[in-house]
Amino acid sequence: xxxxxxxxxxxxxxxxxxxxxxxxxxxxxxxxxxxxxxxxxxxxxxxxxxxxxxxxxxxxxxxxxxxxxxxxxxxxxxxxxxxxxxxxxxxxxxxxxxxxxxxxxxxxxxxxxxxxxxxxxxxxxxxxxxxxxxxxxxxxxxxxxxxxxxxxxxxxxxxxxxxxxxxxxxxxxxxxxxxxxxxxxxxxxxxxxxxxxxxxxxxxxxxxxxxxxxxxxxxxxxxxxxxxxxxxxxxxxxxxxxxxxxxxxxxxxxxxxxxxxxxxxxxxxxxxxxxxxxxxxxxxxxxxxxxxxxxxxxxxxxxxxxxxxxxxxxxxxxxxxxxxxxxxxxxxxxxxxxxxxxxxxxxxxxxxxxxxxxxxxxxxxxxxxxxxxxxxxxxxxxxxxxxxxxxxxxxxxx
Amino acid sequence: xxxxxxxxxxxxxxxxxxxxxxxxxxxxxxxxxxxxxxxxxxxxxxxxxxxxxxxxxxxxxxxxxxxxxxxxxxxxxxxxxxxxxxxxxxxxxxxxxxxxxxxxxxxxxxxxxxxxxxxxxxxxxxxxxxxxxxxxxxxxxxxxxxxxxxxxxxxxxxxxxxxxxxxxxxxxxxxxxxxxxxxxxxxxxxxxxxxxxxxxxxxxxxxxxxxxxxxxxxxxxxxxxxxxxxxxxxxxxxxxxxxxxxxxxxxxxxxxxxxxxxxxxxxxxxxxxxxxxxxxxxxxxxxxxxxxxxxxxxxxxxxxxxxxxxxxxxxxxxxxxxxxxxxxxxxxxxxxxxxxxxxxxxxxxxxxxxxxxxxxxxxxxxxxxxxxxxxxxxxxxxxxxxxxxxxxxxxxxx
Numbered sequence: 001x002x003x004x005x006x007x008x009x010x011x012x013x014x015x016x017x018x019x020x021x022x023x024x025x026x027x028x029x030x031x032x033x034x035x036x037x038x039x040x041x042x043x044x045x046x047x048x049x050x051x052x053x054x055x056x057x058x059x060x061x062x063x064x065x066x067x068x069x070x071x072x073x074x075x076x077x078x079x080x081x082x083x084x085x086x087x088x089x090x091x092x093x094x095x096x097x098x099x100x101x102x103x104x105x106x107x108x109x110x111x112x113x114x115x116x117x118x119x120x121x122x123x124x125x126x127x128x129x130x131x132x133x134x135x136x137x138x139x140x141x142x143x144x145x146x147x148x149x150x151x152x153x154x155x156x157x158x159x160x161x162x163x164x165x166x167x168x169x170x171x172x173x174x175x176x177x178x179x180x181x182x183x184x185x186x187x188x189x190x191x192x193x194x195x196x197x198x199x200x201x202x203x204x205x206x207x208x209x210x211x212x213x214x215x216x217x218x219x220x221x222x223x224x225x226x227x228x229x230x231x232x233x234x235x236x237x238x239x240x241x242x243x244x245x246x247x248x249x250x251x252x253x254x255x256x257x258x259x260x261x262x263x264x265x266x267x268x269x270x271x272x273x274x275x276x277x278x279x280x281x282x283x284x285x286x287x288x289x290x291x292x293x294x295x296x297x298x299x300x301x302x303x304x305x306x307x308x309x310x311x312x313x314x315x316x317x318x319x320x321x322x323x324x325x326x327x328x329x330x331x332x333x334x335x336x337x338x339x340x341x342x343x344x345x346x347x348x349x350x351x352x353x354x355x356x357x358x359x360x361x362x363x364x365x366x367x368x369x370x371x372x373x374x375x376x377x378x379x380x381x382x383x384x385x386x387x388x389x390x391x392x393x394x395x396x397x398x
Numbered sequence: 399x400x401x402x403x404x405x406x407x408x409x410x411x412x413x414x415x416x417x418x419x420x421x422x423x424x425x426x427x428x429x430x431x432x433x434x435x436x437x438x439x440x441x442x443x444x445x446x447x448x449x450x451x452x453x454x455x456x457x458x459x460x461x462x463x464x465x466x467x468x469x470x471x472x473x474x475x476x477x478x479x480x481x482x483x484x485x486x487x488x489x490x491x492x493x494x495x496x497x498x499x500x501x502x503x504x505x506x507x508x509x510x511x512x513x514x515x516x517x518x519x520x521x522x523x524x525x526x527x528x529x530x531x532x533x534x535x536x537x538x539x540x541x542x543x544x545x546x547x548x549x550x551x552x553x554x555x556x557x558x559x560x561x562x563x564x565x566x567x568x569x570x571x572x573x574x575x576x577x578x579x580x581x582x583x584x585x586x587x588x589x590x591x592x593x594x595x596x597x598x599x600x601x602x603x604x605x606x607x608x609x610x611x612x613x614x615x616x617x618x619x620x621x622x623x624x625x626x627x628x629x630x631x632x633x634x635x636x637x638x639x640x641x642x643x644x645x646x647x648x649x650x651x652x653x654x655x656x657x658x659x660x661x662x663x664x665x666x667x668x669x670x671x672x673x674x675x676x677x678x679x680x681x682x683x684x685x686x687x688x689x690x691x692x693x694x695x696x697x698x699x700x701x702x703x704x705x706x707x708x709x710x711x712x713x714x715x716x717x718x719x720x721x722x723x724x725x726x727x728x729x730x731x732x733x734x735x736x737x738x739x740x741x742x743x744x745x746x747x748x749x750x751x752x753x754x755x756x757x758x759x760x761x762x763x764x765x766x767x768x769x770x771x772x773x774x775x776x777x778x779x780x781x782x783x784x785x786x787x788x789x790x791x792x793x794x795x796x
Contacts, residue, residue: 079512110527114477117523118516121593125515129508135785156567165563166572169554174564182577183596184603191600195519195593198581202589205582206729207784331604386605387533 001286002026004089006075006127007097008068009053010035011236012143012219012278016095018226018233019279020286021066028089029053030082031098032074034119035236038105044240044378047252047370048222051232059232076122083130086138093139093286094131098123099192103147104329104383105242106189113188120192121199128203139210139289141282142200144193146217146271146302146340150184157339161215161298186332187385200296208293212285216278217271217302217340220247221358222366224276235275237366239374241381246270247359249379250312254319255367256374263381264328266309267335271302274353284348300342303352311355318360331385399684400424402487404473404525405495406466407451408433409634410541410617410676414493416624416631417677418684419464426487427451428480429496430472432517433634436503442638442776445650445768446620449630457630474520481528484536491537491684492529496521497590501545502727502781503640504587511586518590519597526601537608537687539680540598542591544615544669544700544738548582555737559613559696584730585783598694606691610683614676615669615700615738618645619756620764622674633673635764637772639779644668645757647777648710652717653765654772661779662726664707665733669700672751682746698740701750709753716758729783 003020007013008029021027033053039045051059053070061067069089075082075098086094099120100106106116124142131138149158163181166174180201185191196213203209227235238244239252250260273281281301290297312323328334401418405411406427419425431451437443449457451468459465467487473480473496484492497518498504504514522540529536547556561579564572578599583589594611601607625633636642637650648658671679679699688695710721726732 079508083508110477110481110531113527114520114524117597118520121519122512122516126512129511132785133508156565156573163565165565167554167561167563175554177580179563179577179580182575185596185600187604188600191596194596194600198583198589198592198596199515202583202586202592206585387530 001092002090003286004028004030004085004091004094005097006030006094006123007099009033010097010101011238012275013097014056015224015227015235015275016097016279016282017068018060019224019283021060021068022064022226023283028069028071028091030071030073030075030085032072042240042242044238044243044375045373047237047239047373048234048366049231049373050234050236055232059230063229063233075126076119079126079130082126083133086130086134086136090136091138093141093289094127095282095286096124096127096140096142100189102243103187103189104381106187107383107385108242116188117192121195124196124199128199128209131209132203132207137210137292139212139286141212141285142196142214144196144213144215145190146215146300147187147190148183148185148194148197148215149181150186157341158300159341160300160344161213161296186330204294204296210290210292210294212290212297212299214281214285214299214301217273218245218247219275219278220245220272220355221275221353221362224279237370240378242383246308247272247311250315251363251367252374253379254315254321254363255371256376257321258376258379259322259324260312260316261324261326261380262309262312263326263330264334266307266312266325268308268332269305269336269338270308271305271338271340272355273302274358276353277303277350280350281345284345284350288348299344300340301345302340302342304355305338305340306355314359315363318363329381329384329389331389399490400488401684402426402428402483402489402492403495404428404492404521405497407431408495408499409636410673411495412454413622413625413633413673414495414677414680415466416458417622417681419458419466420462420624421681426467426469426489428469428471428473428483430470440638440640442641443771443773445635445637445771446632446764447629447771448632448634453630457628461627461631473524474517477524477528480524481531484528484532484534488534489536491539491687492525493680493684494522494525494538494540498587500641501585501587502779504585505781505783506640514586515590519593522594522597526597526607529607530601530605535608535690537610537684539610539683540594540612542594542611542613543588544613544698545584545588546581546592546595546613547579548584555739556698557739558698558742559611559694584728602692602694608688608690608692610688610695610697612679612683612697612699615671616643616645617673617676618643618670618753619673619751619760622677635768638776640781642777644706645670645709648713649761649765650772651777652713652719652761653769654774655719656774656777657720657722658710658714659778660707660710660721660723661728662723662732664705664710664723666706666730667703667734667736668706669703669736669738670753671700672756674751675701675748678748679743682743682748686746697742698738699743700738700740702753703736703738704753712757713761716761727779727782727787729787
């Protein structure tokens with residue numbers, strides 16, 4: 001299969017590109033290297049040492065014998081180049097990771113809010129328009145987020161994208177309908193994935209594009225079998241307050257002897273998936289496209305749920321670190337339950353990597369190994385969700 | 399009240415600005431004059447002669463004794479200037495009309511699709527961010543569209559923005575929830591108003607912005623009591639295939655002796671409202687803002703529904719014109735019913751102008767009076783909704 005990976009230099013895009021290349025697919029990475037640029041803007045850096053794209057691709061060629069094309073272009077800004085790429089590379093599928101993906105970064109200030117919306121909406125819409133214009137039958141696989149659902153589901157199991165409802169009608173019988181699950185995003189970033197859903201629904205209906213949208217949980221883990229083949233292939237490990245996911249932050253804090261900072265009561269329940277399972281899910285999605293004219297396929301891409309305080313306690317137990325409870329900079333419920341349906345990927349053959357099995361290896365092979373590269377000042381989350389919250393959060397945590 | 403009217407040079411924005419100024423409010427118009435620019439791009443022109451903004455404002459000053467500020471700025475592109483304007487003018491309310499509003503234009507080609515999404519999403523999002531940044535308590539009144547609902551409502555009456563549903567739960571009792579009405583937009587333009595809804599829902603929740611979203615039907619009529627005070631105050635009358643609404647197109651065709659072109663069977667049922675009632679609705683919305691922290695208020699801004707073929711027959715009867723049925727360039731149902739709840743505005747005191755009463759005046763005072771200015775070549779709709787439709791539409795109608 002010819003697969004274009006948009007955002008193929010990023011945390012998910014890079015290991016997905018290698019996994020698909022390893023399977024024998026012809027891969028072209030399209031990326032404007034914006035994630036490296038944002039590191040510079042934030043004065044942050046991946047804990048793991050990231051090679052340049054040139055070094056990465058050379059290392060992959062050496063270790064696998066396979067070559068991957070790279071196109072440095074900004075799909076949100078350079079529509080003509082994107083359209084030219086689509087009509088020249090003629091992909092069977094496009095995996096679309098090319099969006100700003102950090103909720104705290106999206107809430108930092110007016111510029112990051114606007115960048116997140118402008119970049120993400122334009123990237124997605126330009127891609128859809130370019131595919132329509134090309135006249136090619138290209139399957140789009142998009143990385144969405146579990147965060148579009150919101151977390152207030154009143155004990156109900158979250159289905160995969162669509163919800164069965166009954167609507168009262170003028171006649172006696174209520175109407176049964178299946179609707180896009182009503183959304184409740186918790187940040188500007190999450191909101192952009194809601195907007196994406198509506199772009200997809202429209203283009204699947206009007207132009208019969210074939211689209212799969214993956215509602216992903218929080219990724220944990222750093223490497224895949226492919227990224228472990230050379231240190232030049234190593235994947236990102238972000239631990240800063242903006243881009244570090246909750247588990248990475250805990251691992252890093254444990255490795256450098258910093259207390260594990262839990263926001264609020266830590267009663268937030270979140271969905272997780274290992275990065276190795278993520279790349280398998282991308283493969284499975286590519287192998288099972290919707291038919292032309294079918295509505296958008298939506299899968300929940302997660303394998304287990306945990307409360308944040310339970311995660312902190314697990315990492316503390318494995319590492320001997322302390323847990324510190326601090327005020328929550330986010331506007332969210334203090335405690336929530338979360339039940340998620342993820343039958344599609346399990347039925348397609350996914351065998352999840354369980355957190356209890358893989359976490360210790362992550363502590364030792366990544367967090368402790370590269371702890372000397374850590375900048376402790378970058379760990380706290382500094383973005384506040386609303387101006388009212390400035391009052392409740394101590395200066396050290398803003 | 400201090401009211402900023404974004405898009406105050408447009409078909410709805412201009413008469414709304416004059417109506418609000420006439421009521422004694424302090425008005426600032428913000429507009430980049432993009433509608434005039436698109437006329438040049440399309441080689442089209444309003445049937446009625448539109449004065450420059452300078453002439454319009456001078457005429458308003460002469461006839462009313464009131465002055466209106468004008469700021470020529472592009473709120474989608476010039477965020478810093480928009481933010482400066484908000485913090486300097488300190489509006490109590492902003493009426494947001496500043497979006498590309500023609501469905502056929504939004505479907506013309508890749509550039510107009512992208513312009514419509516980029517412009518409309520950025521305009522709305524920049525406004526919301528600028529208000530949050532300003533720290534001011536500003537009520538946002540936005541012009542949305544009935545088209546977000548789609549037209550496949552299976553005999554159900556369309557409520558005002560929110561739908562009561564029952565969801566099966568794990569326990570025995572189904573859960574009752576009220577959700578944002580599931581959307582089904584019929585064009586890229588209509589889709590942008592769906593995206594707007596999600597931007598509004600998020601900022602009303604996270605930042606407690608006070609927002610009213612008006613789901614408007616198709617406007618008919620040209621002038622209001624204010625725009626009739628001088629020919630220099632006259633409002634637009636678009637009759638071209640891109641910007642002309644269906645009724646204006648019929649009126650124009652009748653006035654120049656061109657057959658009234660009905661797309662498909664003309665069985666499409668649509669919602670309508672007179673431009674005089676629109677300006678009253680804007681006033682009523684401004685006078686009845688939601689409370690801080692309340693969800694977005696959504697009103698259906700329409701007063702009657704008609705089938706397109708019935709409208710054609712009505713105009714034909716009034717004018718003696720012929721009706722011609724041509725293939726439909728849009729991807730839409732050939733026939734649909736439409737029942738709409740519009741109780742809020744009726745309860746607030748709106749007395750609708752009925753089509754049967756006002757249409758003849760429109761034929762005589764606008765269409766016939768300015769018929770000598772018409773360019774017949776601009777009347778047909780040329781945008782095709784999908785590439786597949788190119789086959790079914792005769793060249794003369796593309």
